[in-house]
Amino acid sequence: MRRNLRVYVLAGLALYLLVGDWRAAIVSAQLPDPGDLGPYDVTREEYNFGDTAFTPTDFADLVPPARVEVLASVHYPTDLSAAPFPLVLFLHGRHPTCFREDVAFLQWPCTPPRQPIPSYQGYDYATELLASHGYIVVSISANGINARDNSVDDYGILARAELIQHHLDLWAQFNSTGGDPFGTKFVGKVDLNNVGTLGHSRGGEGVVRHFLFNAAQGSPYAIKAVLPLAPSDFNRAVINNVPLAVLLPYCDGDVSDLQGVHFFDDARYNVPGDRAPKHTLLVMGANHNFYNTIWTPEIFPAGAVNDWTAFVVNGDLDPHCGTVPGNQRLTAEQQRGTGQAYFTGFFRTYVGGESDFLAQFTGEAPPPPSAMTEQIVVSYHPPDDPLVRRDVNRLLSATNLTSNTLGGAVTQTGLTPYDLCGGERPQPRHCLPTPPQPTARQPHTTPSASVPQRRGLSQLRMGWDAASATYQNELPAGAGNVSSYFALPFRASVNFLDSRNPSAVPQDFSVTLTDGAGNSATARVRDWSAALFFPPGQIPRVSPGTPLFPVPKIVLNTIRIPLSAFMKVDLTDIRTVRFDFDQQPTGALLIADIAFADAVHPQ
Amino acid sequence: MTETSRGTRPGRPWPWPLTLLLFLVGLPALATAQPEVNMIKSIKTVRSAVELQLTSSRSFGVRNALVVLRIGTQKFTKSRSPEDGSLNTLIFTLTADEFARTAPGDRVTVQYGDEPGWDFGTLDKRLLDKKAE
Numbered sequence: 001m002r003r004n005l006r007v008y009v010l011a012g013l014a015l016y017l018l019v020g021d022w023r024a025a026i027v028s029a030q031l032p033d034p035g036d037l038g039p040y041d042v043t044r045e046e047y048n049f050g051d052t053a054f055t056p057t058d059f060a061d062l063v064p065p066a067r068v069e070v071l072a073s074v075h076y077p078t079d080l081s082a083a084p085f086p087l088v089l090f091l092h093g094r095h096p097t098c099f100r101e102d103v104a105f106l107q108w109p110c111t112p113p114r115q116p117i118p119s120y121q122g123y124d125y126a127t128e129l130l131a132s133h134g135y136i137v138v139s140i141s142a143n144g145i146n147a148r149d150n151s152v153d154d155y156g157i158l159a160r161a162e163l164i165q166h167h168l169d170l171w172a173q174f175n176s177t178g179g180d181p182f183g184t185k186f187v188g189k190v191d192l193n194n195v196g197t198l199g200h201s202r203g204g205e206g207v208v209r210h211f212l213f214n215a216a217q218g219s220p221y222a223i224k225a226v227l228p229l230a231p232s233d234f235n236r237a238v239i240n241n242v243p244l245a246v247l248l249p250y251c252d253g254d255v256s257d258l259q260g261v262h263f264f265d266d267a268r269y270n271v272p273g274d275r276a277p278k279h280t281l282l283v284m285g286a287n288h289n290f291y292n293t294i295w296t297p298e299i300f301p302a303g304a305v306n307d308w309t310a311f312v313v314n315g316d317l318d319p320h321c322g323t324v325p326g327n328q329r330l331t332a333e334q335q336r337g338t339g340q341a342y343f344t345g346f347f348r349t350y351v352g353g354e355s356d357f358l359a360q361f362t363g364e365a366p367p368p369p370s371a372m373t374e375q376i377v378v379s380y381h382p383p384d385d386p387l388v389r390r391d392v393n394r395l396l397s398a399t400n401l402t403s404n405t406l407g408g409a410v411t412q413t414g415l416t417p418y419d420l421c422g423g424e425r426p427q428p429r430h431c432l433p434t435p436p437q438p439t440a441r442q443p444h445t446t447p448s449a450s451v452p453q454r455r456g457l458s459q460l461r462m463g464w465d466a467a468s469a470t471y472q473n474e475l476p477a478g479a480g481n482v483s484s485y486f487a488l489p490f491r492a493s494v495n496f497l498d499s500r501n502p503s504a505v506p507q508d509f510s511v512t513l514t515d516g517a518g519n520s521a522t523a524r525v526r527d528w529s530a531a532l533f534f535p536p537g538q539i540p541r542v543s544p545g546t547p548l549f550p551v552p553k554i555v556l557n558t559i560r561i562p563l564s565a566f567m568k569v570d571l572t573d574i575r576t577v578r579f580d581f582d583q584q585p586t587g588a589l590l591i592a593d594i595a596f597a598d599a600v601h602p603q
Numbered sequence: 604m605t606e607t608s609r610g611t612r613p614g615r616p617w618p619w620p621l622t623l624l625l626f627l628v629g630l631p632a633l634a635t636a637q638p639e640v641n642m643i644k645s646i647k648t649v650r651s652a653v654e655l656q657l658t659s660s661r662s663f664g665v666r667n668a669l670v671v672l673r674i675g676t677q678k679f680t681k682s683r684s685p686e687d688g689s690l691n692t693l694i695f696t697l698t699a700d701e702f703a704r705t706a707p708g709d710r711v712t713v714q715y716g717d718e719p720g721w722d723f724g725t726l727d728k729r730l731l732d733k734k735a736e
Contacts, residue, residue: 155680303665449680
């Protein structure tokens with residue numbers, strides 16, 4: 001722990017030297033690491049009510065009816081005297097269900113002598129850590145659902161939600177009257193008014209669906225945070241009024257189109273007054289399976305694969321995600337490190353109410369040392385509260401090309417194209433020519449299986465051929481006092497397909513605020529954010545006739561410039577926000593969600 | 604019964620000296636390489652639905668992405684594994700109407716998303732409820 005603190009202080013110092021921002025330096029230097037072991041000793045137990053103890057509603061109609069197991073592992077503080085403790089529930093994704101020696105099968109229950117594959121045990125590395133901070137962490141098994149989910153209309157997503165609720169009902173019983181196998185051990189020890197959920201892959205869509213299912217039941221359990229990990233999004237459910245973090249592995253070879261980014265995009269402006277913060281975490285170099293140890297080769301003998309090399313044709317040849325020299329792939333251990341840092345940090349923030357880790361989710365602080373990589377970029381959508389977010393330009397419709405969300409004029413010089421893509425008609429469905437570009441390279445607009453017609457993220461598509469190009473949003477009278485906000489955030493990505501972006505070179509531009517007296521102050525994006533990296537991956541085909549890789553990808557990430565960077569302008573009277581594309585002679589970007597955000601930090 | 608086979612998945616470009624070396628040194632090994640064999644094993648009426656049982660020597664991975672059966676331009680996504688749990692078989696379920704909309708000679712493939720997958724040749728609707736020989 002002491003070593004981690006030292007590293008973090010050094011990281012803060014480096015950040016100070018790099019960008020000259022005392023605020024960011026202090027933030028990172030002062031933060032504890034959420035991946036450090038907590039103060040509680042931890043006990044692990046399991047409960048098992050049998051392989052056929054539960055029947056999801058729509059599984060009852062299958063022929064024959066499909067019944068599923070009620071089985072889970074539990075990590076909890078050995079000393080329960082400080083209870084009640086919040087409960088966090090993990091749900092794994094789709095994977096083979098049974099094995100014999102090194103051969104995997106998909107059936108349920110397993111035919112002897114085959115044994116169940118314990119996917120639910122694959123997150124022990126994270127659940128034990130979280131429990132050490134004073135949480136009861138339950139990881140449930142869903143093999144029975146995996147065996148039959150493709151037979152029902154929503155691919156087993158409601159079934160997963162019902163299974164989660166069934167386990168929470170059990171915990172309500174353990175907490176009230178007690179019951180087998182724990183007796184009265186947990187009576188009065190579980191805080192079911194503080195519940196978090198994490199689901200991996202189809203389990204990620206499952207925890208989103210569960211939030212809605214629980215609400216439809218009258219919210220018997222208070223779900224305080226939802227973390228879909230590399231999730232599917234077949235059905236485009238949208239959740240609001242609950243903190244959300246979607247983790248997206250850049251080298252995902254299974255859900256390779258990162259369709260779960262829709263959970264973030266769709267929720268942003270869906271419900272006026274939504275006070276819940278939302279995040280995406282793009283983990284460069286991470287694949288789909290290594291977040292579960294049981295799905296990781298060399299740890300479990302059957303069914304485990306490196307999804308990138310197993311499922312992506314010639315994927316080993318990709319310079320970022322492949323196995324060629326110089327690749328940027330994370331090891332399985334590093335990947336679990338990102339999980340430990342961000343799963344734990346997220347639930348300690350939004351279920352536990354700790355404030356120390358928020359900065360790593362807003363992009364204000366770099367990843368903590370326990371993440372074992374610095375290559376994590378985030379999007380952050382602050383709560384819809386006038387005190388913490390004033391949208392300048394949501395960029396949702398063609399109107400926003402000339403008039404912004406505040407009603408101010410929008411002007412540009414030298415930008416071509418200058419249009420919107422990816423959103424509702426008449427916008428083009430995708431921002432890149434599709435085909436030939438696969439939708440896996442465009443997560444924000446990739447279609448969902450059950451609602452393929454539904455559109456995606458509306459983005460400003462633009463580019464410049466000379467360093468004199470500008471894009472400006474005026475703030476109308478009454479909207480120019482931004483002094484109570486901390487930062488100017490917006491989301492952006494480099495358009496890897498536009499040759500005006502030199503390959504492998506980060507983009508950059510300037511942001512200028514001008515006040516009513518005509519004073520201007522300018523900040524360079526690169527001084528505050530690494531989000532304008534050139535998306536890595538091999539762009540052309542490996543050879544004629546082979547498919548394009550799912551990378552490079554366009555994923556918009558938040559650039560967040562603190563208003564303290566704009567010296568000598570009157571923040572009570574800002575008149576314009578101007579982007580000057582003066583740092584590179586040419587370029588092309590996709591942009592969304594321009595705002596002022598977050599209350600000024602206490603000094 | 605429809606059966607097709609093809610070689611290994613599309614590969615990276617092979618340098619010609621390596622090809623020559625393989626030809627001279629590895630010819631016996633190449634001769635024993637097993638091509639992928641894909642087969643529409645049966646098409647059956649089950650209650651009001653039609654089930655297509657597809658088998659492949661290359662296993663269908665159990666993934667979170669959705670496995671899709673394409674017949675011509677139509678897509679079908681309801682599927683399951685056989686009772687024995689084999690990953691070399693997939694059973695797709697179509698409604699009778701859906702099956703009626705398919706045409707003999709339509710191309711039959713199985714794939715995940717836009718990725719290349721398994722090619723089962725063309726649809727022979729005469730297989731419907733034909734008893735195995």
